[in-house]
Amino acid sequence: SEDIMYQKKIKENNEKKVFHYIYQKRENLSIADISNDLNISFPTIKTIINKFLKDNIIKEDLKVGTGAGRKAQNYSLENNFVYSIGISVHLKELKIVLGNERGDIIKETIIKENFLKNNLIEKIDEILEEFLLEINEQVEKKLIGIGISVPGIVDKENNIIEITSSLRIPLNKIQNLSQKYNKKILIDNEANLCAISEKFLGLGKEFPNFIVLNIGDILNMSTFTEEDDYGNFSFKASRINHMNINFQGILCECGNRGCWGKYASEIALLEKFNNLDNNITKIKDIFKNDYLINENYSNLFNEYIEYLAIGIKNIIFLYNPEKIIISGKLSKYKENFKSELLEKIYSNNIFFRGKNTIEFSNLQEKGICLGAAMLPIIDELF
Structure with missing residues (x-):
């Protein structure tokens, strides 16, 4: 499904x-x-x-x-009564963190490499083994589990982790890992884990129902629903990256043309800027050195915001959400584009709710890793 x-x-x-x-x-x-x-x-x-x-x-x-x-x-x-490990897998890096029950990060390691291959779980195993050796015994005793975030869908019905249409990994590799370390290991989509970190550590505390749109290597979305006063909740990841916004547009790896991710993901934005200036390799580079004062750069960025707005409008039409929380590195620089984005989304004022529907995460790109670390804590203690 x-x-x-x-x-x-x-x-x-x-x-x-x-x-x-x-x-x-x-x-x-x-x-x-x-x-x-x-x-x-x-x-x-x-x-x-x-x-x-x-x-x-x-x-x-x-x-x-x-x-x-x-x-x-x-x-x-109490402080530090329980610990967990969060692992977030991205296109060109992997982050592994040790966190406590409050989402405080105590230790963090980042490894730069392309991990999205068939041997992903074997690579995670190697990194985890090394990371655990660096954790003291008192902490390990209180280690409740390990959460893993992937930029794909975890399909429990068919027992696969689907990263892309051509990269599918058997889910039982996670069970084997869990047996090896004798720890609960949970794996989920990165937007779902952003939803967890927003709910327990971020802006989502205030809202019973919200959508998280995570702008990363790809676009990911999760719909969070609080089901009653006791704290029962559910969330659902959607493959928003392949929502079509231009049927004659750019060819996507999935075989279709005009997928939203080809226009509005972090990679799409960086590729456009890198073509203009190969010194621009990170999101932060775009917002320094007055790049956006230059007309060529500002036109490029405005075009990006236009595409981002088109997709967000579609989400609002489909879901009529109380809140959309935008997370990812880009949310750190919201002051540079927030008003333009909202203007493009709400220009015709056709929506039931107003501009305050859209919020920008305070957790920024940390949301995924924090959510991965929080997942075993919430699963076990709640």
Whole structure:
């Protein structure tokens, strides 16, 4: 199927509900407040709190207050009570990070190489083995799992990781890896992992439903849906890179012409600029040295924004989303193009919702790797 959905059902027990609540609120939590907000009895909450204290998931805060009478004990989420590893695979590099429950990155390694080949999982195995050797024993004891992001679709029905139409990797290679390291290893599409990092660490905290559009080597999109008040959610990646915006356009590797990715991905933008000036090899190069003051460069960039706007308009027509969060390196430079992009999208004012539908991620290109690291934590603890 075109869209593969991940559904997270919060395990229907009080302990998971309390953990979810504490994780969202983080600090200054009293047993009475948790009991009232979750409508679970005071003694039950007290039992769960004692278990979390014993497991070092939470800590007691110092009692503060004035006046007579007993001060209520407050609790906060402990720091570094759990760790995970996130791996993000890109066209010309692989990032591997060690993170904690809050998405703080403790260690990061970047390897520049073309990884999108049949031996991808074997390469990940080599890199992971080396990375684990550099992690101390205390941290490894608390390592809950490993998340891997790929710029393709993980098709569990057919048991394959489809990177491109010509590169399909058997999913059981991940299970073999999981057995070798005796750790939970989860793999998903990069936009889905951006959706996770946005929901738990970024702008998505504020919104129950949103779309993430990740502009990277290719274009990826994920639709995030919160299904109820208990934190059950699902997300679904779509192959937006091959949405057709010009049927007589540029030939794509997929065999069709006019795929959106050939016009609006990071690679498409860099190729255009590199043809004008081969010193431009990274996104940041475009926004320095006053390139965009030069008419040739600014025309090229305006054309890029035009194509980006066409695709985003199509997404709004199809999904009517409450929010679209744009992530990727480009979001770092939003001040250079945000108003032009919004103008092109909303020029005819034909949409039900207005310009504030579109947000730019604060996580930028870190969203994918953070999401990969958060995936095993959320899967296991929630």
